[in-house]
Amino acid sequence: MALFEIFDPAASPKPIGIDLGTTHSIVARMRDGKPTPITNCDLESLVPSAVFYDERGQVIVGREALRMASSHPRETIVSVKRLIGRGADDEETKRLGTFEFVAPTTDEEARTVRLRVGADRVVGPVEVSAEILKALKQLAEDELRSVGGAVITVPAYFDDAQRQATKDAGRLAGLEVLRLLNEPTAAALAYGLDKKKDGLFAVYDLGGGTFDITILLLDGGVFQVKSTGGNSALGGDDMDRALAEILLAAMQAQAIDKDTTAGRELVRLALDAARQAKHALTKEAAIDLELPVRGGGQTSVRITREQFEELIAPIVARTGRSCRRALRDAGVNADQLDGVILVGGSTRVPYVRNYVQEIFGQEPLADIDPDLVVAMGAAVQADVLAGGEDRAGEILLLDVLPLSLGLGTMGGVVEKVLPRNTTIPAGARQVFTTYADKQTGFDLHIVQGERELVQDCRSLARFTLKGIPPMAAGMARLEVTFRVDADGLLTVSAKELTTGIEQEVEVEPSYGLSDEQVEQMLLEALDHGEQDLDTRRLVERRVEAERIVSATRRALEEDPGLLQDGERDTIEQAMSTLSEAIAGTSPGAILTGIETLDETSKAFAGRRMDRAIAHAIAGRGVDEVDETVSHARGVEAHVAEHEARRSSPAASHEGNT
Amino acid sequence: MSVDPFRTLGIDPRFDLDLEALDTRHRDLSAALHPDRYTTKPANERRMALDRAINVNTAWRQLRDPVQRAERLLEHHGIAISETTAPKASPTLLMEMMEVREELSEAKQARDLDRIGKLGQSMSAKEAEVLEALRLGFVSAAGDVNTLRTLLPTLGELRYLKRFFEEVEAIEEQLLD
Numbered sequence: 001m002a003l004f005e006i007f008d009p010a011a012s013p014k015p016i017g018i019d020l021g022t023t024h025s026i027v028a029r030m031r032d033g034k035p036t037p038i039t040n041c042d043l044e045s046l047v048p049s050a051v052f053y054d055e056r057g058q059v060i061v062g063r064e065a066l067r068m069a070s071s072h073p074r075e076t077i078v079s080v081k082r083l084i085g086r087g088a089d090d091e092e093t094k095r096l097g098t099f100e101f102v103a104p105t106t107d108e109e110a111r112t113v114r115l116r117v118g119a120d121r122v123v124g125p126v127e128v129s130a131e132i133l134k135a136l137k138q139l140a141e142d143e144l145r146s147v148g149g150a151v152i153t154v155p156a157y158f159d160d161a162q163r164q165a166t167k168d169a170g171r172l173a174g175l176e177v178l179r180l181l182n183e184p185t186a187a188a189l190a191y192g193l194d195k196k197k198d199g200l201f202a203v204y205d206l207g208g209g210t211f212d213i214t215i216l217l218l219d220g221g222v223f224q225v226k227s228t229g230g231n232s233a234l235g236g237d238d239m240d241r242a243l244a245e246i247l248l249a250a251m252q253a254q255a256i257d258k259d260t261t262a263g264r265e266l267v268r269l270a271l272d273a274a275r276q277a278k279h280a281l282t283k284e285a286a287i288d289l290e291l292p293v294r295g296g297g298q299t300s301v302r303i304t305r306e307q308f309e310e311l312i313a314p315i316v317a318r319t320g321r322s323c324r325r326a327l328r329d330a331g332v333n334a335d336q337l338d339g340v341i342l343v344g345g346s347t348r349v350p351y352v353r354n355y356v357q358e359i360f361g362q363e364p365l366a367d368i369d370p371d372l373v374v375a376m377g378a379a380v381q382a383d384v385l386a387g388g389e390d391r392a393g394e395i396l397l398l399d400v401l402p403l404s405l406g407l408g409t410m411g412g413v414v415e416k417v418l419p420r421n422t423t424i425p426a427g428a429r430q431v432f433t434t435y436a437d438k439q440t441g442f443d444l445h446i447v448q449g450e451r452e453l454v455q456d457c458r459s460l461a462r463f464t465l466k467g468i469p470p471m472a473a474g475m476a477r478l479e480v481t482f483r484v485d486a487d488g489l490l491t492v493s494a495k496e497l498t499t500g501i502e503q504e505v506e507v508e509p510s511y512g513l514s515d516e517q518v519e520q521m522l523l524e525a526l527d528h529g530e531q532d533l534d535t536r537r538l539v540e541r542r543v544e545a546e547r548i549v550s551a552t553r554r555a556l557e558e559d560p561g562l563l564q565d566g567e568r569d570t571i572e573q574a575m576s577t578l579s580e581a582i583a584g585t586s587p588g589a590i591l592t593g594i595e596t597l598d599e600t601s602k603a604f605a606g607r608r609m610d611r612a613i614a615h616a617i618a619g620r621g622v623d624e625v626d627e628t629v630s631h632a633r634g635v636e637a638h639v640a641e642h643e644a645r646r647s648s649p650a651a652s653h654e655g656n657t
Numbered sequence: 658m659s660v661d662p663f664r665t666l667g668i669d670p671r672f673d674l675d676l677e678a679l680d681t682r683h684r685d686l687s688a689a690l691h692p693d694r695y696t697t698k699p700a701n702e703r704r705m706a707l708d709r710a711i712n713v714n715t716a717w718r719q720l721r722d723p724v725q726r727a728e729r730l731l732e733h734h735g736i737a738i739s740e741t742t743a744p745k746a747s748p749t750l751l752m753e754m755m756e757v758r759e760e761l762s763e764a765k766q767a768r769d770l771d772r773i774g775k776l777g778q779s780m781s782a783k784e785a786e787v788l789e790a791l792r793l794g795f796v797s798a799a800g801d802v803n804t805l806r807t808l809l810p811t812l813g814e815l816r817y818l819k820r821f822f823e824e825v826e827a828i829e830e831q832l833l834d
Contacts, residue, residue, distance in 0.1 A: 178696065222684055321833060328826075387697040396688050422718065425692060427711035483711060486692040551699040598701045605701040609690075609709065616689035617667045617682070 013148030015178065015386035016140045017378025019186070020132065020152055020166065022081040022209030022235060023345060025049050026375035027136040029144060030383045035190055035376035038143050046371060047139065051131045052076045053117035061135035070272065073098035073264035075117045077128045079237055082209040083113045084125040084169070085162030087511050092233055096241045096271070098264040111511050112165075126169045126513060127521070133173035149178035151382040153374050155210040156182035157230030157402045159448045160460050160490050161511040167487065168518050178385045180487040183207075184214035185225060185399055186377030187343040191368055192218045193380060193395075199338030200226075202326075204356050204364065205374075206319060207344035209235040213323045215330040215337075221394040227329035227421045228402050229322040236278070236346035239312045243274035243303070246311070250301045253294040266294065281305045282348050309351045316355050323359050329421050340364040345371050398423055401484055408445035408454040417482050420450065424484050431497065432478045438470035442478060446490070459510035465494045465503045478503065534587075541590045545582050548594055549575050552601055555608060562607045574600045662716030662729050670733045672795040674720060683717040724819050727791055727812050734805055747810060754817050761821075765828050773832075777825045784818045787811060 017035070019026045024046040028037045037045035044063070052065035053075045060068070069076040077099065082092050088104045093113060102122050104110035112124045133152070140147045152175075154166050163180055170177040184203035191201075198218050205212040212230040216223055247270040248254045256263040273289050280287040286304040293299050327334060342364045346352060356364045368376070384395050400421045406414040407430070417428045432442060442465040449457030468476050477497040484490050494503035508514075513521075523533050552575060556568065563571075578593030663670040666682050688694070690710040695703045719725040728738045757776060764772040790811050798804035 179693070219684075222688070224684070324833065325830060381693075385693060385696045396684075396691060397693065398684070398687055398691070423714045425707055425711050426714050428715070483707075485707065547697075548699055551697060551702075555699060555702070594700070598699075601699060602701050605699060605705060608702060609705050612689040612706075613667075613686065613709070616685040 013146040014144045015148045015379075015382035016137075016144070016150050017181075017186070017375055017380070017382045018133065018136055018150055018152045019183070019375035019378060020081065020129065020136075020154075020169075021049055021374075022079050022207055022237065023049060024208075024371065025132050025136055026372060027140045028372070028375040028379035029140065030379055035379040037372050037375055038140055040139060045375075047132070047136060048078075049080065049132050050076055050078045051080070051128050053121060053123070055118065057118070057121065059131050061131050069098075070265065070268050073268040074100050074261070077115060077117065077123075079209050080125050080128040080132075082233060082237065083115075084129055085159070085165035085512055086113055086125070087111055088113055096244060096258075096267060098258075098268045098271075100259070108514075108517075111509065112513065124513075126165050126172060126518075129166065129169035130172035133169055133175060137173060137175060147175075148386055149176040149382065151179045151181050151186075151378045151385065152177055153181050153183045153186050153378050154488075155205075155207075155230060155232050156184050156212040156214055156225075156228040156399075157210065157232050158488075159232070159403055159458055160405075160488070161458070161509065162232060163488050164509070165512045167489070168513055171518065172521055178382055180489070181378055181381050181397075182212070182214070182225075182228070182399055182402075182488075183210075183374045184212045184228065184343065185216065185223060185397055186375075186381065187341060187368075187373045188214070188216055188218065188223055188377070189380050189395070189397065190373045190377035191341050191365075192223060194368060197338070200332060200336055202323070202334075202337050202340045202360060203343055204319070204323070204340060204347065204360075205230075205343035206346040206352060207235050208346065209233065209237045211235055211319050211322065213319070213326045215326050215332060222396045222398065224398040225400045225421075225423075226332070227326045228400055229326040229329070230402070231318060231322060234315065234318055235344070236275075236349075238315050239278055239308075239346070239349070240271050240274040242311045242315065243277060243308065244270040246303075247273055247289065247291060247301060250299055251291050251294055256294065277303050278308070278349065281308050282350060305350075312349070312351060316352055320355065320359055334360045334362075337362065341373075342366040343370050343373055399486070399488070400424060401426060401488060403448045403458075404450055405460075405482065405484070405490060406447050406449075406457065408447055408459075412454050414447055414449075414452060414454055414457055418484065422484075424488060425486050427481060427483045429479055429481050432480060433474050434468065434471065434476045434478075435473055437473045439473065439476070440468045440470055441466050442468065442494075444480065444492070446482075446492070460490065461507050461509045463492050463494075464506040464508070466506060467501070467504050468496055469499055469501065471498075538585065538587045538590075541587045541594075542582050545578055545590050545594055548597060549578055549582075552597060555601075555604070559604075559608055559611070562611065563604060567604060570600050571597070571604065660712055660716070661733055662719045663733060665712050665716040666720065668720075670730055672723075672727060672730055673792045674726070676721070679717065679720055683713065686713045723788055723791070724812070724815050727795075727808070727815065730795065731805055731808070731812075734800055734802055736802060736805055747814075750814050750817065754821065757821065758824075761824065761828070765832070768832055770829065770832055773825060773828060777822065780818060780821055780825075784815070784822075787814050787818065791815065 014029055017028045026037050026045050026047065028035050039045045047062045048066040050062065050065040050069060052060040052068040052072060054060065065076055069078060086092055088110045090113065093101045100116040102114040102116050114122050114124055116122050137147055150170065152166060152170050154163055167177050167180060184205045187203050187205065188201060198220065200217050203214045210230065210232050211234040212228065214228045215226045217226060248266065251266065251270065253266045256266055258264065258267055273291060277287050277289060286302055289301045289303065291299050291301055337360060340356060340360045340362060342356065347366065347370050353364060381397065401418055401424055402420060404416050404420045405418045406416045409415050417430065418426055444463040446460045446463065447454055447457035448460050451457050465478060468478065478494055479497050480492060480494045482490060482492055492505055494505055496503060552571065556571065574597040578597050581589040581593040666686065668679065668682060687710065690706045690713060692707055692710060695706045719729055732738055757780065761773065761776055764776065791808060794808040794811060798808065
């Protein structure tokens with residue numbers, strides 16, 4: 001079987017799951033129905049999340065890059081996940097480290113962290129992450145030949161900017177990102193499928209740089225997240241830093257200028273020694289470290305487990321607060337949990353395990369490798385989303401929004417639009433009115449976080465609504481719709497209610513890259529510039545169009561009974577027009593074809609949707625639904641509602657954060 | 658939100674919902690409409706499913722919350738609801754709430770988590786009474802609009818209590834951190 005796969009010249013694209021970790025990244029895929037991490041030629045599946053930029057502009061990723069870290073501490077970027085989606089002035093840039101952060105000169109530059117990795121080379125976290133993703137894609141291609149879509153995992157507690165930046169990195173790496181999946185949910189998925197045990201679980205995920213706690217209910221293939229909490233800047237790295245400060249003191253190097261090459265090398269050395277000590281202390285009671293002394297000579301430092309535990313106690317205690325809050329948000333007591341699942345390399349530290357046991361009052365489960373379990377869950381989900389296995393019908397992930405979304409008001413107070421732990425996809429509508437005569441524009445400031453004041457929350461974006469018809473103050477009524485999709489990403493659209501005119505929404509993200517910047521990066525990533533971008537657009541559009549044609553064909557085959565007189569002919573015709581456009585070379589013609597097919601098959605799609613709802617309402621596991629549909633309560637109501645909705649203009653799906 | 662959550666979820670409009678059945682219905686509808694189920698479907702189905710999945714989640718969220726459930730139920734019977742037009746709660750309640758709030762802020766100052774917990778408990782007992790009164794009110798009104806209107810002050814009480822609990826939660830969170 002495996003041999004056949006390797007030598008199959010026309011291998012079909014296969015979906016992959018990626019755990020893009022702070023310290024390590026892993027790519028996994030389904031193999032004989034089981035999630036399996038992909039290994040390199042040395043049979044390693046953990047790829048260090050390290051990227052080295054050499055003098056000639058070459059990029060090296062993984063273990064080889066990590067080897068360069070001690071001699072090239074500035075040019076070797078590690079733990080980039082701690083920086084993704086953050087602004088140039090973020091606290092993260094001020095911690096002990098070896099990077100040279102470039103001060104922003106414009107507002108646009110201030111929206112993202114920038115790192116100098118060479119005399120004339122500055123990169124951002126999205127680009128660095130994209131390099132890691134490219135390496136993983138290559139690793140997957142070596143084994144699968146052709147890679148389809150990818151599910152990329154993110155910490156559950158990642159905010160909108162961090163999620164968007166991760167998705168941008170995926171695009172930049174040339175991946176089709178099927179979904180951003182929360183890491184604890186991915187772990188629960190791998191775990192639940194393996195153990196086949198239902199119940200209420202807590203997933204305690206302490207990685208290299210991020211901490212998540214998720215409470216979820218497993219019930220017959222449905223993974224329903226009840227609450228989530230955490231800290232996207234808390235993990236094993238902080239343990240390393242705490243210990244490294246002590247080592248630097250022993251090296252008589254605490255007062256070094258960390259912005260010099262020599263200083264950076266010492267810091268790197270201390271951080272590496274600290275990590276080694278941390279690993280050793282999971283088994284040993286003490287470890288002796290041989291360290292160089294600044295200015296010459298060597299010193300021996302003994303670190304005991306007790307000492308280490310005292311050092312990390314405050315770090316670990318911070319996870320406890322999140323755990324208690326998550327339990328409370330879920331409305332459960334620790335003793336109601338059927339299990340506590342450990343995820344992330346940092347849960348190997350005995351002190352952490354004991355702490356978890358204390359908080360939840362039960363011994364945590366760690367029988368799936370805590371380093372691999374997330375990638376395995378991502379592989380399962382990628383397979384489900386690609387429509388591969390029959391599994392698709394069995395598994396359902398219902399995740400939540402990790403942090404409240406709100407609007408900044410005039411007084412600087414946040415008005416919550418969607419509270420944290422709202423099940424996604426989620427939406428909310430708010431109606432605003434103009435405050436001046438003939439006002440044609442409106443500004444909205446969207447923030448994320450739990451604090452009362454705008455300044456204490458994370459600014460996500462400013463939305464400017466334009467094109468409001470001039471009216472007297474208070475006459476125009478703007479309905480703003482917020483939607484959070486299954487990736488946890490926000491989009492905003494607006495409509496003027498008295499005229500029904502769709503408003504143009506201009507988005508200025510507070511952090512990260514604008515759509516144009518991502519486009520520009522994609523362009524630069526190509527060797528031959530404009531022409532290639534056009535080719536790429538054409539290819540992408542063809543793929544999209546082909547998908548729509550085959551999906552529509554399948555729908556026609558599945559539900560001939562839902563077609564009305566003549567409808568099949570119109571749809572078939574739109575399909576063949578689109579197929580002709582696909583054979584041609586005009587991206588515009590393909591787009592028009594897609595839109596026409598979309599329009600002609602809309603009513604049919606609506607009927608399929610109503611039927612799906614009727615099925616769901618008629619009850620679980622009913623195969624002969626057509627007979628029961630007519631008896632199901634509320635079906636007529638749904639059809640009526642659908643008709644009503646169709647007669648009013650649909651809200652726009654455009655507008656992007 | 659103009660969409661009737663009872664219709665969206667296809668369940669009988671009543672105050673004393675079987676919450677387990679509500680959760681089951683939400684899950685069944687999610688299984689049918691979640692975006693994960695539509696990744697290989699035509700784009701228009703994907704969009705429609707997303708819209709409806711959002712509506713289902715919104716409806717579920719509203720009906721799980723007693724205050725919003727009561728509001729939506731009154732709207733279902735044609736009674737327009739907005740915080741500003743609803744009749745104010747009784748003066749007795751307002752006095753009572755003021756006293757409890759004062760006690761809460763004193764306890765907060767003293768960082769007395771025990772006392773805050775006890776206050777929360779006593780108000781939970783109160784909440785149970787109000788919920789029962791609403792339940793009986795909705796049953797006996799049997800859809801009669803004028804009788805339903807008399808429930809508005811009770812609903813007002815429930816709103817006050819909800820806000821009180823939110824405050825308790827925020828304070829507890831703050832003190833625990």
